[in-house]
Amino acid sequence: xxxxxxxxxxxxxxxxxxxxxxxxxxxxxxxxxxxxxxxxxxxxxxxxxxxxxxxxxxxxxxxxxxxxxxxxxxxxxxxxxxxxxxxxxxxxxxxxxxxxxxxxxxxxxxxxxxxxxxxxxxxxxxxxxxxxxxxxxxxxxxxxxxxxxxxxxxxxxxxxxxxxxxxxxxxxxxxxxxxxxxxxxxxxxxxxxxxxxxxxxxxxxxxxxxxxxxxxxxxxxxxxxxxxxxxxxxxxxxxxxxxxxxxxxxxxxxxxxxxxxxxxxxxxxxxxxxxxxxxxxxxxxxxxxxxxxxxxxxxxxxxxxxxxxxx
Amino acid sequence: xxxxxxxxxxxxxxxxxxxxxxxxxxxxxxxxxxxxxxxxxxxxxxxxxxxxxxxxxxxxxxxxxxxxxxxxxxxxxxxxxxxxxxxxxxxxxxxxxxxxxxxxxxxxxxxxxxxxxxxxxxxxxxxxxxxxxxxxxxxxxxxxxxxxxxxxxxxxxxxxxxxxxxxxxxxxxxxxxxxxxxxxxxxxxxxxxxxxxxxxxxxxxxxxxxxxxxxxxxxxxxxxxxxxxxxxxxxxxxxxxxxxxxxxxxxxxxxxxxxxxxxxxxxxxxxxxxxxxxxxxxxxxxxxxxxxxxxxxxxxxxxxxxxxxxxxxxxx
Numbered sequence: 001x002x003x004x005x006x007x008x009x010x011x012x013x014x015x016x017x018x019x020x021x022x023x024x025x026x027x028x029x030x031x032x033x034x035x036x037x038x039x040x041x042x043x044x045x046x047x048x049x050x051x052x053x054x055x056x057x058x059x060x061x062x063x064x065x066x067x068x069x070x071x072x073x074x075x076x077x078x079x080x081x082x083x084x085x086x087x088x089x090x091x092x093x094x095x096x097x098x099x100x101x102x103x104x105x106x107x108x109x110x111x112x113x114x115x116x117x118x119x120x121x122x123x124x125x126x127x128x129x130x131x132x133x134x135x136x137x138x139x140x141x142x143x144x145x146x147x148x149x150x151x152x153x154x155x156x157x158x159x160x161x162x163x164x165x166x167x168x169x170x171x172x173x174x175x176x177x178x179x180x181x182x183x184x185x186x187x188x189x190x191x192x193x194x195x196x197x198x199x200x201x202x203x204x205x206x207x208x209x210x211x212x213x214x215x216x217x218x219x220x221x222x223x224x225x226x227x228x229x230x231x232x233x234x235x236x237x238x239x240x241x242x243x244x245x246x247x248x249x250x251x252x253x254x255x256x257x258x259x260x261x262x263x264x265x266x267x268x269x270x271x272x273x274x275x276x277x278x279x280x281x282x283x284x285x286x287x288x289x290x291x292x293x294x295x296x297x298x299x300x301x302x303x304x305x306x307x308x309x310x311x
Numbered sequence: 312x313x314x315x316x317x318x319x320x321x322x323x324x325x326x327x328x329x330x331x332x333x334x335x336x337x338x339x340x341x342x343x344x345x346x347x348x349x350x351x352x353x354x355x356x357x358x359x360x361x362x363x364x365x366x367x368x369x370x371x372x373x374x375x376x377x378x379x380x381x382x383x384x385x386x387x388x389x390x391x392x393x394x395x396x397x398x399x400x401x402x403x404x405x406x407x408x409x410x411x412x413x414x415x416x417x418x419x420x421x422x423x424x425x426x427x428x429x430x431x432x433x434x435x436x437x438x439x440x441x442x443x444x445x446x447x448x449x450x451x452x453x454x455x456x457x458x459x460x461x462x463x464x465x466x467x468x469x470x471x472x473x474x475x476x477x478x479x480x481x482x483x484x485x486x487x488x489x490x491x492x493x494x495x496x497x498x499x500x501x502x503x504x505x506x507x508x509x510x511x512x513x514x515x516x517x518x519x520x521x522x523x524x525x526x527x528x529x530x531x532x533x534x535x536x537x538x539x540x541x542x543x544x545x546x547x548x549x550x551x552x553x554x555x556x557x558x559x560x561x562x563x564x565x566x567x568x569x570x571x572x573x574x575x576x577x578x579x580x581x582x583x584x585x586x587x588x589x590x591x592x593x594x595x596x597x598x599x600x601x602x603x604x605x606x607x608x609x610x611x612x613x614x615x616x617x618x619x620x621x622x623x624x625x626x627x
Contacts, residue, residue, distance in 0.1 A: 006411040010397075017399045096395035096454075099359040100412045101385040309363055309380075 003102040004110035011084070011114025024079050025122050028072045032065055036129055039064050062130050062198065063278050066206045069126060070273060073119075073217055074246050078238035080118065081221025082231045084111045085301065089229040098308065108222055108301035115218045123210060130203045202280040209277025212290035216269070217242060219297025226304035245269040245293075269293070312337055312492055313358060313462060317367035320353050320516075327353040328516035330367070335509075337461075340488035342507035342524070343496035350516040351496040352392055355466050358494070359389045372461045372492075385413070388460035392467055394451035398440035402426060402450050405439060406457055413458045425453035430479055444471040452480060456487070463487055465495040469502060481506050537580065537599055540568040543592035551590050555582055568596075 015021040085108075088094040097107055221238050228234040249268040253261050265271060272286045318331040328350035335341040345351050357364045358371055360380040369376045372386035397405055403422045410418035410425075426432045429449040434442060439450060448471050455463060468484065469477045485506050487493060497503055503510045504524040512520040541548065548569055549561045557579040560572045573579045580597060587594055 002414065003412055006408065010400075010408050014397075014399060091395065091397075092391065092393040093395040093397060095356075095361055095391045095393075096389075096409075097412075099361050099384055099387070099389050099391075100409070101381055102412055103381070308361075 001106070001109075003106040004113060007097075007102075007107060007110025008113035008117065011111055012117045015080070015114070015118040020079055020083075021118060024076045027076055028069070028122055029125060031072055032068055032126060032129070035068050036065060036132075040132075062133060062203050062206060065126055065129050066210060066278055067274070069123070069210055070213055070246070070270070073214065074242045075239070077119070077214075077217045077221055078224075078235045078242065080115055081218055081225050081238060082235040083225065084115065084222050085226040085305070086228050086231050086234045090231075094305075098305070104305045104309075105298070105302045107305060108226065108298050112218055112222045112298060112301075115222070116215055119214045119218060120211070123207070123214065130198060130200075134198045199280070205277050205280045205282055208282060209273050209286075212277075212287070212294075213269075213273055216290045216293040216297065219294040219301075220245075221297070223297040223300030223304070226301040312370070312372060313341075313494060314370040315354075315358070315367070316369075318354065318357065318364050318369055319366040320350075320357060320362075321365045326516055328513075331513075331516075331518060333511055333518060333521065335492050335494055337492050338489060339508045340484065340493040340495070340506050342503035342510040343494060343513060344498060344500065344503055344510055345496075345513035346498065349513045351513060352466055353516075354513070355389075355391075355464055355494070355496060359387055359464055360384050385458075386461045388455035388458065388463045390451050390455040390465045390468055394447055396439045396447055396450060399438065401436050401438055402431060402442070402453075403435040405450065406453055409454050410457050415458055421457060422453075425457045426450075428456060428483060429453045430476075445473055445476050448472055449476070449480065452483070456483075460491065462492045462494070465493070467497060468495055469497070469499070477502075536570060536572045537583075537597060538564070538568050538570050539583065539587070539594075540596040541587055541592040541594055543590075545569075547590075548587075548592070551586060552583065555579060555586055558583065 085094070088097060098104075220241055224238040224241065225231075225234045228237070245267075246269050249264055250270050253264040253268055253271070256264055266285070266289065269289075272289050276283055276286050313333075313335040315331055315333050319329050320327045331350075331354060333341075343351050343354070353362075356362050358369055358376060360376050360383050363377050371383045374382040374386070376383050397408075400408065403419070403426065406422035406425055407418045410421050415421050423432065423435060426435050429452050431446060431449050431453065434446060439447060442450065448468070452465070452468060455465065463484075465484070469480055472480060481502065484493060484495065488506070488508070495507070507524055510520075510522055510524055511518050512522075539548075539552075545563070545567070549563065552558050552561050552569065552571055557573050557577045558571050559574070560570075562570045564570055571583075584594060584597065
């Protein structure tokens with residue numbers, strides 16, 4: 001496991017030195033920011049036009065952000081995972097890793113973990129939206145807490161990029177997660193102090209769901225990357241797999257009946273998130289589904305790497 | 312310590328190496344010589360646990376490369392042919408990463424030490440992508456040395472280095488070879504002569520000669536071994552030659568000629584020519600058997616020639 005962590009650290013740092021990962025982060029955050037702005041703007045317009053004084057009645061909720069985060073993940077995660085193993089293969093560094101004293105699964109789990117940390121870093125940035133919404137929905141009450149938590153989150157982001165771009169990158173990682181936890185605690189405090197704010201329980205459920213979706217996507221991506229020595233091939237196959245799992249299985253479910261519909265419905269990756277986590281319910285089958293998908297992806301990756309050792 | 316028995320590797324229907332047998336002891340530098348595609352890299356990859364053999368066994372540092380691969384990999388330092396480097400990392404970060412994978416305490420200090428060993432301490436903070444080919448080669452070597460391995464396996468370690476660096480790197484390897492086992496592949500014979508205690512020549516997946524560099528050199532320097540082609544009573548010829556003072560190791564060759572040897576400085580050729588003609592033979596040809604490395608390869612890989620395995624000087 002220690003080796004997996006060494007690999008993950010290198011991988012996480014690597015993401016901050018490639019343009020692909022910056023463009024992925026930029027794309028996701030730009031789309032989410034634009035949508036958040038449009039939705040919030042629309043809500044404010046509605047509030048004025050309807051003459052309603054209670055903003056909460058027409059306020060957007062965090063679900064919009066969550067849904068668009070999953071859509072953006074389907075489209076961009078393949079770009080994050082495509083080179084994980086295939087590039088090592090191309091550069092000849094796979095030979096280095098396979099002749100170093102680490103187990104094949106440690107290599108795969110490390111790669112996955114590094115990518116997961118990077119995607120979670122992007123996800124952490126989106127925490128700014130529920131906090132803004134909370135301020136919007138609870139005018140006047142305990143504003144100082146909310147502004148404080150927003151400031152803490154901003155400091156976390158600045159510290160993260162400062163540390164990652166300049167010098168000691170690993171320290172940046174720890175500072176990021178330390179401050180991220182502080183931000184979450186601040187958010188929970190907010191929940192306690194501001195009664196008519198947004199539903200933080202629901203927000204927590206959504207973020208747990210997003211975490212599981214990210215984990216599963218990245219595991220599949222790592223698995224696909226290990227099957228190809230060409231990044232582009234890995235990218236295309238991964239994105240096809242995601243589109244199939246996230247959307248096409250849903251269509252199939254609608255056009256089938258009985259047991260078949262049940263099976264396809266359970267396999268449909270999108271339904272577990274869009275029906276349960278986003279509604280604030282976390283069921284055991286959902287957890288099992290995403291965790292098994294993650295395990296499957298990592299298993300494919302490990303087996304593909306291991307197969308090079310078969311005579 | 313490396314012990315290889317009957318090692319065979321097939322890629323599909325193509326046999327890359329077949330039935331290799333050799334050993335390398337602690338405190339020994341063994342050179343692996345051969346032309347391209349001879350099976351050097353395949354053998355090395357099997358020994359480092361990168362790929363399994365089709366048949367045969369290999370014991371490295373006391374562990375089986377197939378069944379105890381992880382133990383082998385802990386004890387082996389390996390520099391592959393295409394130096395595996397992450398160009399987006401600095402030299403010292405890269406070495407620290409490799410040291411961390413090997414659970415070396417104080418990995419950063421060790422990374423600097425390893426860079427010092429290969430003479431790159433002033434480029435520690437440079438990105439590997441900005442280093443020259445020779446510098447990259449040395450970073451790769453530092454990576455192989457970082458955990459002070461029992462067995463060091465190097466695939467063409469001096470390629471791309473300038474002459475001064477070549478000398479430095481060879482000295483580093485020689486130093487390590489005093490206490491540890493070093494196996495290096497090369498196609499530069501002079502390199503093998505300078506640093507190797509023993510040389511294995513491999514061709515088409517088979518070991519065609521195993522010798523000390525001195526023996527190889529004596530075959531190379533020529534003029535002391537002579538091939539003689541005459542017409543006449545061939546069976547009597549060796550007896551005739553053996554009577555001449557200074558002629559040693561007379562051998563009848565399969566192609567009908569006779570080879571003999573003399574100590575350098577005691578040129579017996581005029582005497583041989585005179586004696587042979589006086590004995591009634593027609594002298595057709597007398598030429599020195601001086602061999603370049605290429606000629607050794609050509610000679611050793613000729614199908615009709617028996618395999619020579621000289622373990623030490625003087626043995627036929």
